[in-house]
Amino acid sequence: MTERSEAVGARRRVALMVTCLVDQLAPEVGVAVVRVLRRQGVQVDFPRAQTCCGQAAWNGGLADEARALAERAIEIFEPYEAVVVPSGSCAGMVHHGYEEIFRDDAAWLARARALAAKTHEFSQYVVSVLGLVDLGAARDGTCAYHPSCHATRLLGLGDEPRRLLEAVRGLRIATLARAEDCCGFGGAFCAKLPELSDAIVGAKVSHLAQSGADTVVSSDVGCLLNIQGACKHRGLPIEALHIAQVLEGRKGGAA
Amino acid sequence: MSGLGLHDAFLDRARHALGQEHLKQAVRRTTDRLRDGRAAASAEAGAFEAWRDALSEARRRAIGRLDVVLQAWQARAEARGVLVHHAVDAREACDIVVGIARAKGARLAAKGKSMLSEEIELNQALEAACVEALETDLGEWIIQLAGERPSHIILPVVHKPRGEIRELFERHGGEPLSDETRVLAGYARDRLRAEFLRAELGVTGCNMAIAETGSIALFSNEGNGRMVSTLPRTHVALMGVERIVETLADFAHLVRLLPRSATGQRVTTYVNVLSGPARPGELDGPEELHVVVVDAGRTAQLAERDYRDALACVRCGACLNACPVYSAVGGHAYGTVYPGPIGAVIEPLYARDDERRAELAEASSLCGACHEACPVRIPLHDMLVRLRQDNARRGRGGPTALALQRIAARAMAVPFVYDAAGRIARRAARLAAGGGQLGRWALGSAPVLRELLRRRALPDVPIRSFRELWDELEEER
Numbered sequence: 001m002t003e004r005s006e007a008v009g010a011r012r013r014v015a016l017m018v019t020c021l022v023d024q025l026a027p028e029v030g031v032a033v034v035r036v037l038r039r040q041g042v043q044v045d046f047p048r049a050q051t052c053c054g055q056a057a058w059n060g061g062l063a064d065e066a067r068a069l070a071e072r073a074i075e076i077f078e079p080y081e082a083v084v085v086p087s088g089s090c091a092g093m094v095h096h097g098y099e100e101i102f103r104d105d106a107a108w109l110a111r112a113r114a115l116a117a118k119t120h121e122f123s124q125y126v127v128s129v130l131g132l133v134d135l136g137a138a139r140d141g142t143c144a145y146h147p148s149c150h151a152t153r154l155l156g157l158g159d160e161p162r163r164l165l166e167a168v169r170g171l172r173i174a175t176l177a178r179a180e181d182c183c184g185f186g187g188a189f190c191a192k193l194p195e196l197s198d199a200i201v202g203a204k205v206s207h208l209a210q211s212g213a214d215t216v217v218s219s220d221v222g223c224l225l226n227i228q229g230a231c232k233h234r235g236l237p238i239e240a241l242h243i244a245q246v247l248e249g250r251k252g253g254a255a
Numbered sequence: 256m257s258g259l260g261l262h263d264a265f266l267d268r269a270r271h272a273l274g275q276e277h278l279k280q281a282v283r284r285t286t287d288r289l290r291d292g293r294a295a296a297s298a299e300a301g302a303f304e305a306w307r308d309a310l311s312e313a314r315r316r317a318i319g320r321l322d323v324v325l326q327a328w329q330a331r332a333e334a335r336g337v338l339v340h341h342a343v344d345a346r347e348a349c350d351i352v353v354g355i356a357r358a359k360g361a362r363l364a365a366k367g368k369s370m371l372s373e374e375i376e377l378n379q380a381l382e383a384a385c386v387e388a389l390e391t392d393l394g395e396w397i398i399q400l401a402g403e404r405p406s407h408i409i410l411p412v413v414h415k416p417r418g419e420i421r422e423l424f425e426r427h428g429g430e431p432l433s434d435e436t437r438v439l440a441g442y443a444r445d446r447l448r449a450e451f452l453r454a455e456l457g458v459t460g461c462n463m464a465i466a467e468t469g470s471i472a473l474f475s476n477e478g479n480g481r482m483v484s485t486l487p488r489t490h491v492a493l494m495g496v497e498r499i500v501e502t503l504a505d506f507a508h509l510v511r512l513l514p515r516s517a518t519g520q521r522v523t524t525y526v527n528v529l530s531g532p533a534r535p536g537e538l539d540g541p542e543e544l545h546v547v548v549v550d551a552g553r554t555a556q557l558a559e560r561d562y563r564d565a566l567a568c569v570r571c572g573a574c575l576n577a578c579p580v581y582s583a584v585g586g587h588a589y590g591t592v593y594p595g596p597i598g599a600v601i602e603p604l605y606a607r608d609d610e611r612r613a614e615l616a617e618a619s620s621l622c623g624a625c626h627e628a629c630p631v632r633i634p635l636h637d638m639l640v641r642l643r644q645d646n647a648r649r650g651r652g653g654p655t656a657l658a659l660q661r662i663a664a665r666a667m668a669v670p671f672v673y674d675a676a677g678r679i680a681r682r683a684a685r686l687a688a689g690g691g692q693l694g695r696w697a698l699g700s701a702p703v704l705r706e707l708l709r710r711r712a713l714p715d716v717p718i719r720s721f722r723e724l725w726d727e728l729e730e731e732r
Contacts, residue, residue: 022721023677023721025681025714025716025717026714027720028717030721031724031728034728035731048670051667051670051673057664057667059621059640059643060647060656060657060660060664061640061644061660062660062661062664063644065668068668069667069668100637149622149623149624150622153623153626182579182620182624186622187621188656189617189620190620191706191707192617192653193269193617194706194709194710195270195273195710196584198710199273199279200580200620229711229712229714230710230711230712232711233710233711233712
């Protein structure tokens with residue numbers, strides 16, 4: 001499988017929609033995505049004009065600003081044959097949010113739908129497009145998987161991340177109670193209602209502590225930054241990693 | 256005060272709730288139990304998703320031609336002797352019920368659980384007219400004794416610990432009781448039973464009207480609803496103008512889904528379909544059955560494309576139980592009759608000029624769990640976003656938050672501004688993390704994040720962004 005998989009992505013070319021959060025606060029996640037895809041022979045482009053998909057503005061009630069950013073994103077990414085996003089939330093924005101933004105503009109809606117049709121969250125791309133589950137990754141330890149709300153509920157991401165994690169050598173997957181519960185990030189929500197966000201992430205952190213995991217894995221950096229910050233604040237030694245970072249690992253131990 | 260919300264009234268009430276340990280635990284325990292119940296019931300049912308589709312379609316079909324459906328229902332109900340009234344707003348609805356009470360010389364109105372009654376504040380109107388209003392649903396009675404408002408659509412006392420309920424009953428009856436459910440429920444049963452027989456007027460809500468048969472239906476577990484609608488000589492049912500389906504077959508979908516969505520029960524203890532007063536020769540049932548059809552801001556939503564689907568709501572409370580915000584703070588934090596995601600959507604719609612209700616659109620992390628739980632698939636998370644947009648257009652967003660978000664959004668549209676702002680912000684954050692004086696100043700100048708950072712460790716902010724690393728990454732190939 002490993003030998004054959006070297007060629008699976010050959011002749012495939014994708015644009016990386018890195019997301020503003022990964023770009024600014026977690027560039028290592030973008031790096032991991034690029035390396036994992038390249039190992040499978042996929043050629044990765046990074047359109048430098050990209051900034052933000054417009055989700056923050058849309059959810060903040062700024063419809064015009066969101067639309068301007070969405071139009072930008074469509075123009076930047078539509079020339080590529082496929083787009084890979086290391087975020088279920090931003091991929092969900094392209095799939096669901098753009099439908100909402102452009103619902104009264106047939107021309108833009110058609111362009112938005114064409115982009116959505118070729119825009120994939122990272123683990124979706126690996127499992128459903130490349131058809132790979134075992135990427136030859138290895139890691140010692142126990143992880144808990146936090147399915148982000150937007151990945152599952154807006155984008156419809158299924159068991160792809162879990163299947164990828166199950167194939168990682170040496171990695172145990174802990175049972176996370178109420179894994180599907182929101183972590184309390186919610187973009188600007190955590191800054192607007194910080195006490196409430198804290199109460200919500202508090203429940204997530206205690207479920208993580210009970211799970212016995214040393215690492216929490218997700219497909220969204222927003223959730224991960226939030227959970228990591230809350231764990232650290234509470235003195236809980238749990239590492240938060242994007243799934244691409246786990247799949248990048250070839251040796252035992254933390255990357 | 257974060258200075259970010261509209262009035263921050265919600266934030267203040269949420270803070271108050273978060274400070275009460277027993278309340279937090281009681282709410283979370285109950286919402287967990289209810290959503291686990293729903294999950295088990297839906298898994299067991301097998302065809303749950305198909306049922307949701309069917310009920311969603313049935314409700315939207317009825318809402319889509321509400322005038323026709325209502326007329327058909329009314330004609331059949333009247334043919335069976337039901338007296339139908341229409342009320343434009345809460346005041347008219349109360350006046351109609353008070354008028355009926357006066358005409359009947361009623362001194363006591365025994366009430367079944369009705370959120371619409373809470374919404375129009377019927378108890379206050381009846382008391383003002385010297386008619387005693389007595390809640391006979393256990394939870395509602397407790398709320399009435401405590402002088403509070405329900406904190407949940409179907410479980411009004413979810414916020415109240417057992418000990419407090421015992422104390423309320425002890426004060427009421429003047430005798431010592433225990434915390435046991437059996438004892439507390441027994442006390443309520445003893446006290447309430449006598450009242451059913453004394454009441455001249457029975458008041459209930461209406462879970463759903465059925466146009467095909469001209470009926471109204473009531474779902475209940477305690478049996479008090481049946482007593483209230485049968486024993487008193489006059490029964491008045493309050494019905495939201497949108498609470499109707501066309502056929503009995505449509506209603507069957509509700510019978511399947513309402514209990515399962517609400518509590519995880521396969522069926523409630525009582526499902527009563529009432530199609531008129533007692534007919535000549537019948538021993539049971541009221542002599543008169545009045546249905547007061549209340550609009551109170553509902554039909555205005557028929558024209559609101561963004562929010563019309565909210566009229567499909569069947570008031571099961573599943574979105575409350577699924578909501579992380581509701582589960583953390585309970586219903587009173589919302590400061591409205593209807594709490595939770597559905598409340599955050601319909602409360603501002605019922606009163607478009609009420610700024611305090613408008614801010615509830617912010618009381619959500621937009622996780623979408625409400626939409627996932629809704630038996631009629633109302634896209635509540637999308638509606639909350641649209642309400643935020645309405646607020647922003649009306650200049651109602653907290654001015655600071657709105658201005659900051661607008662600046663950020665506009666900067667995002669210009670790559671070099673985005674890039675430069677990112678570099679500066681990351682540098683400031685690194686300084687702050689280092690704890691130097693400059694860093695403290697940088698943090699202090701970011702009041703938006705101050706409260707957040709009191710509760711989260713700062714992330715390890717990178718020196719270089721991904722785009723700054725890209726050229727090196729290209730050389731790796």
